[in-house]
Amino acid sequence: MRSPDADRVLDQVRRRLQARRNADAVRRAAWLTFVVAAIAVTLHAFVRPVAFVEIAVAVAAVWSLAIVGARLRVIDWSDCAAWADRHLDGACAYETYLERRDGPALPRGVELQFTDSLERLASGADDRLRAIAVDASFRRPLALAAVGLLASIVLLQVPMQWRTSGREAGAPEDSAASAAASRATANTGLGVDTAPTLAQARTGEPNPLAATAATRGSDAAGDDPGARVDEVAADRDRGNAAGGATTKRSGTGGREAGDTADTAENPSLSEAWKGTMAAQFRELPAAPEAATRADPTLAATYSQDDTGRTTAAAPDMAPPAAAVPPPARHASSTGPAERAYVRAYLSLQGTTP
Amino acid sequence: MTVPTPVDPPSFTRAREQLLAVREALDRVIVGQHEVVSGIVTAAFAGGHVLMEGLPGLGKTHLAKALAAALGLKWARIQCTPDLMPADVTGAEIYSTGRDGTPGFVFRPGPVFAQLLLVDEINRATPRTQAALLEAMQEHQVTHGGTTRPLPQPFCVLATQNPIELEGTYPLPEAQLDRFMFKLRVPYPDPASLGALLDVSLDAEPADELAAVLHPSEVLALTALCRTVLVSGRCKQAAIDLVLATQPSASHDAGEARRHIRYGASPRALQSLVRAARVQAVMAGRAHLDVEDLARVALPVLRHRVLLRLESELEGLDADSVLAGIIDPWRRGC
Numbered sequence: 001m002r003s004p005d006a007d008r009v010l011d012q013v014r015r016r017l018q019a020r021r022n023a024d025a026v027r028r029a030a031w032l033t034f035v036v037a038a039i040a041v042t043l044h045a046f047v048r049p050v051a052f053v054e055i056a057v058a059v060a061a062v063w064s065l066a067i068v069g070a071r072l073r074v075i076d077w078s079d080c081a082a083w084a085d086r087h088l089d090g091a092c093a094y095e096t097y098l099e100r101r102d103g104p105a106l107p108r109g110v111e112l113q114f115t116d117s118l119e120r121l122a123s124g125a126d127d128r129l130r131a132i133a134v135d136a137s138f139r140r141p142l143a144l145a146a147v148g149l150l151a152s153i154v155l156l157q158v159p160m161q162w163r164t165s166g167r168e169a170g171a172p173e174d175s176a177a178s179a180a181a182s183r184a185t186a187n188t189g190l191g192v193d194t195a196p197t198l199a200q201a202r203t204g205e206p207n208p209l210a211a212t213a214a215t216r217g218s219d220a221a222g223d224d225p226g227a228r229v230d231e232v233a234a235d236r237d238r239g240n241a242a243g244g245a246t247t248k249r250s251g252t253g254g255r256e257a258g259d260t261a262d263t264a265e266n267p268s269l270s271e272a273w274k275g276t277m278a279a280q281f282r283e284l285p286a287a288p289e290a291a292t293r294a295d296p297t298l299a300a301t302y303s304q305d306d307t308g309r310t311t312a313a314a315p316d317m318a319p320p321a322a323a324v325p326p327p328a329r330h331a332s333s334t335g336p337a338e339r340a341y342v343r344a345y346l347s348l349q350g351t352t353p
Numbered sequence: 354m355t356v357p358t359p360v361d362p363p364s365f366t367r368a369r370e371q372l373l374a375v376r377e378a379l380d381r382v383i384v385g386q387h388e389v390v391s392g393i394v395t396a397a398f399a400g401g402h403v404l405m406e407g408l409p410g411l412g413k414t415h416l417a418k419a420l421a422a423a424l425g426l427k428w429a430r431i432q433c434t435p436d437l438m439p440a441d442v443t444g445a446e447i448y449s450t451g452r453d454g455t456p457g458f459v460f461r462p463g464p465v466f467a468q469l470l471l472v473d474e475i476n477r478a479t480p481r482t483q484a485a486l487l488e489a490m491q492e493h494q495v496t497h498g499g500t501t502r503p504l505p506q507p508f509c510v511l512a513t514q515n516p517i518e519l520e521g522t523y524p525l526p527e528a529q530l531d532r533f534m535f536k537l538r539v540p541y542p543d544p545a546s547l548g549a550l551l552d553v554s555l556d557a558e559p560a561d562e563l564a565a566v567l568h569p570s571e572v573l574a575l576t577a578l579c580r581t582v583l584v585s586g587r588c589k590q591a592a593i594d595l596v597l598a599t600q601p602s603a604s605h606d607a608g609e610a611r612r613h614i615r616y617g618a619s620p621r622a623l624q625s626l627v628r629a630a631r632v633q634a635v636m637a638g639r640a641h642l643d644v645e646d647l648a649r650v651a652l653p654v655l656r657h658r659v660l661l662r663l664e665s666e667l668e669g670l671d672a673d674s675v676l677a678g679i680i681d682p683w684r685r686g687c
Contacts, residue, residue, distance in 0.1 A: 082587070091639065091641075091643035091645065092585050092587060092588055092642060092643045092644060093639075093641055095586070095587050096583045096585040096641040096642075099585055099586060100583065106583070107581055109363075109364055109365065109578070109581070109640075110581045110640050112364070113364065113365035113366070113639075113640035114583060114640040114641060117639060117641070
């Protein structure tokens with residue numbers, strides 16, 4: 001049993017449902033565009049810089065998926081019949097027709113009546129379909145999507161300019177010190193690693209820790225331990241000279257490695273190697289290697305002469321340098337309370353500070 | 354016994370006119386009982402039986418007589434009492450002389466051999482007599498003395514029962530209740546209907562003066578036509594859902610039913626639901642079923658097929674109120 005009128009109505013309903021599905025897809029994509037823009041701005045503000053190209057790619061993906069998804073999902077005929085029954089006063093006629101359309105022939109009386117019912121329904125269906133407008137209100141979601149995209153463009157540009165200008169202002173002053181500090185930090189990792197390195201430098205021996213530092217991802221200069229140690233020493237000197245600049249940098253660009261109080265003077269040395277005795281030790285002349293090391297390949301022998309030779313060689317050694325007092329500090333270490341106490345004590349003693 | 358000759362089924366338009374004509378004829382006689390009249394016409398053309406419940410004097414017997422007159426059916430009446438015997442219903446073999454003059458046992462048909470049987474106050478008959486009606490109602494035949502005799506077509510049982518004065522009565526068992534397609538409650542007429550009733554029946558007996566609207570063969574043809582109404586899968590599923598919603602043990606969401614119903618509707622209820630709805634569709638001039646047709650006949654089909662829990666009955670609930678809580682959500686969900 002075939003009814004051209006019912007087929008026409010079902011086809012119209014199918015196109016209508018497809019249009020509604022497309023409209024839903026556009027609406028959904030517009031909302032998702034707004035969400036993508038909001039997420040991008042949030043990421044840019046709190047996590048990492050986001051380029052506008054990334055947003056454009058995400059938005060393009062959202063729209064492509066929405067449109068392709070709406071196109072790929074085929075409207076089922078049973079959905080069309082159910083919609084027609086519900087909205088066109090079909091009273092289950094279209095669903096019944098759909099089930100019987102390709103089935104066996106109906107009794108003549110039933111078919112006549114049923115076909116007549118379908119024709120009557122189809123005659124009024126056009127007007128009803130026109131009366132039921134497809135919800136095509138894209139204005140709000142599209143406006144929101146446009147606003148979201150524009151806002152994201154502006155917001156992505158403003159923080160980037162702000163961050164760039166802040167970095168460029170501090171860069172000329174401390175670029176050398178910063179590079180030295182970072183290089184030294186990368187070379188040594190910790191000051192403990194630097195101590196034997198310096199000792200080896202004095203003695204001219206190859207640095208056994210240089211390879212370790214190289215494997216930690218340090219500079220490429222790790223191949224030549226001697227050069228690396230010289231570089232570290234030079235960096236230390238530069239770091240001391242640029243101490244003021246380092247301090248200034250920490251005030252402008254935030255806190256970085258080497259800015260802390262214990263390593264600001266010489267970031268390449270640990271606390272133990274910055275004392276007076278350590279400085280004196282570093283200035284000692286290096287002893288000959290043969291005098292301080294035994295040959296492990298030879299058997300140990302005792303000779304009476306050896307004691308004399310050792311004793312005689314002792315005066316050849318350079319005398320230890322005289323202890324020097326620590327450098328006077330320019331800044332007074334006394335606080336205001338201590339100074340007030342001293343002033344009050346001296347005034348009680350009758351002396352003027 | 355007259356067996357009507359089947360005629361060609363009329364067109365749906367003609368069938369609708371005939372059904373509406375029968376209903377209007379009964380409405381003129383039974384004043385103020387439109388729902389009951391519509392239900393009886395629906396059940397009669399769906400091939401079902403009707404149990405009417407109402408107070409005395411509301412026109413139940415009068416309605417049966419009017420229906421028989423409108424449809425041109427041969428009708429009989431059984432006034433049930435506790436001493437009524439099954440043979441008084443189905444018939445008995447008596448020793449008599451046959452037509453050829455030879456004496457012997459001859460079967461004398463009982464009142465059940467009528468096309469429209471009015472069983473008045475059926476709950477006053479003993480269970481044994483009530484059981485005698487089982488086979489007649491379901492199989493449309495009577496077996497007596499090893500011989501099975503078919504009942505005339507169409508065959509319809511209209512039974513009445515009184516909801517009060519229950520002393521000395523035998524409530525119908527569930528098996529027999531299930532054989533009635535509809536259970537109709539006959540309400541008390543409104544005042545306007547009472548005035549119209551006086552106008553109609555004061556000087557005459559309207560049921561006796563009612564002319565036949567249809568011939569029994571046309572009744573059969575209409576019944577056959579109603580069975581050709583197309584039922585879509587959605588309507589079938591809706592009917593199944595409704596019947597299952599009355600089952601407290603079903604997996605469907607029937608919270609209301611689970612609270613109040615002890616036993617739900619049977620599969621026979623499902624058949625009755627769709628058959629009665631088909632007549633409603635023909636009355637609406639359609640050759641296909643709609644869910645609304647099912648909704649119109651749901652209550653009379655289901656109200657005597659659900660058994661309420663004792664607690665719910667003590668709360669004052671009846672089947673109608675419980676089923677209303679099931680049918681309304683079902684209708685909205687379809």
